[in-house]
Amino acid sequence: MEQFLGIDYASWWFMIIGAVFTGYAILDGFDLGAGALHLFFNKEESRRIALNAIGPVWDGNEVWLVIGGGALFAGFPKVYAAVFSAFYVPFMLFLTVLIFRAISIEFRSKEPMLWWRKMWDVAYCLSSSAIAFLLGVVLGNILLGIPVDRDGNFTGDLLYFLNPYALMVGITTLALFMMHGAIYLVMKTEDRLYAKLTIMVRDTTIFFSISVLLLSFYTLLYVPHLTNNIRQNPWMFLIPVIMVFNIAHITRQVAKRKYLLAFISSCITVSLLLIIVAIELYPNMLISTLDPAYSITVHNGSSSSKSLGIMLTVAAIGVPLVVAYTTFVFWTFKGKVKLDETSY
Template sequence: MNTILGLDLPTCWFLVIGGLITGYGVLDGFDLGAGALHLFFNKEESRRTALNAIGPVWDGNEVWLVIAGGALFAGFPLVYGVVLSTFYIPFMLFLVALIFRAISIEFRSKEPWRWWRKMWDIAYMASSTFITLLLGLILGNLIQGLPINAQHEFTGDLFTFFNPYAILIAVTTLSLFMMHGAIYLTMKTENRLYAKLTVLVSNCSKFFILCFILTSMATLIYIPHMTHEFKRYPVLFLLPLAAVLAVLNLKRNIDARKYFTAFIFSSFTTAILLILFAIGLFPNIIISSTNPAWSISIYQAAATNTSLRIMLLMAAIGTPLVLSYTVFVFWTFRGKVKLNEMSY
């Protein structure tokens, strides 16, 4: 059987990988955003509180990225090879930033010296911001298309990645994650830090809405292939409408200081924007800006049906386990952060 619920196996794997990337964006998005905001907190206690708000969950959130990478390798090995070779330098920088971010979180509290903690605070903020911008830059280039030749080889250079549209997507990603992280921190803090975060949430939401509008306009004007599937299936226009309504409800809940509901809407906004990205690409995964005929579709890149069936079974077993663990951790560490001698 080469179909599941009426969908062929490559499409099923496209959905699986999309779901895993969406899970990573929603979950790691808020702790990357919290890290990008870290230096906005001036007091030592505030910084420790913000750090301990994401302390129990940040490493588990990154598991979704590892699983997504493994799923891409298993389901679409050609795409895995092309993407990693094309973005070799960005991915190496991404890994270095991930390492520094982890070290910053774990090393900060090891010594009481002021200069020591300040050094790791800066490293934590810089690495979180850098990771977010890199993710947005990679996403922007995938949306716009890459200079790929008929042999699926990248023909550009490092400066190819730094085009205006990709930079806009990078900034939009940063604004989204900062807002997402600020909302999460409001749910985990109280007193003066909470009061400061209410201002930060409001400012970050305004920044994101501006970026959202600019990105939407730029995509409609300069990236016409992202609208092909929507023109082909008009019912899909419900998704952009849902995105707009989500952003409006997000702002409404922020203004009303209903931060749990706002967090739900910011998570939904992150998810639906990634869904729109996936629909715009489908059935391609990598679009060639040199010649659309050289683009790589899910059918060209897919592994054998036997491999897809076996790996899909493993994904069906493994993904719910990771999801259950994630829910368990969030439930266990629910509520406001309380600092003690075991805290970061």
């Protein structure tokens, strides 16, 4: 297989897809976290401010999910086919709540009736929480492995996905996004809502810290294959160590009320967690629990070298443009939220 800088094209594409999904987790993560916290705000003004904090960016953030899905299809069609057929029901549920979340944001302020707004508030909160949880459940099952045969066909049932490990990953993902969202909201608010969010940031940070600690213990005790690469390459142990110190840094900055630094550390935590996921999986992309020989790897599930080479060139041009646009949007809408007649 052709190489670039000593790394084969398939591995480069694996890293690019990982980077795109990391961008999605960082960007849409705080949107989803803000939505999961929405019902904790009691006042109408507080809920409107929280909605308008993500209003200019939430739909653009979801573009990264579309890019990730397209990149997976282009770079690893076998993986795409196996994953989307195996997780058909969870993905349909995911798509449904994704649609409900979008409509909730757009429809909530279209009518002044109290029941109308409360209905969409509940839909927004539940759909945001469900998306975060489902993303974690899917990730947990991919890490654990699923029963796929030599042709990539899923041989299990829907209940197979609801295993303890996947549920724990789902809860941890929700906790991570809630912390991420609370830190983002506290940077965008002021006065009494700011004071309330300082407490919520502390509580969600504790929730995430406990969740990731329990998940780590469970992984070490009951899912030993996920630590093989780190055991074989001791230098990789630095990555989880850095992650632990980074989480501690979040709590330190939260205590000092330096929320921008806490948010940067939260973004780094998301990145490090997904880097650990990539290390745990590589070179596998979909582990078969029926027979390791049936697993789909970076190399046996990729497109041709020529296709990967062409797409790497396209990605080298396109991804920086998306990053530049995203940066421009955030820069344009920086600062505290101020409500006006155009607000949600």
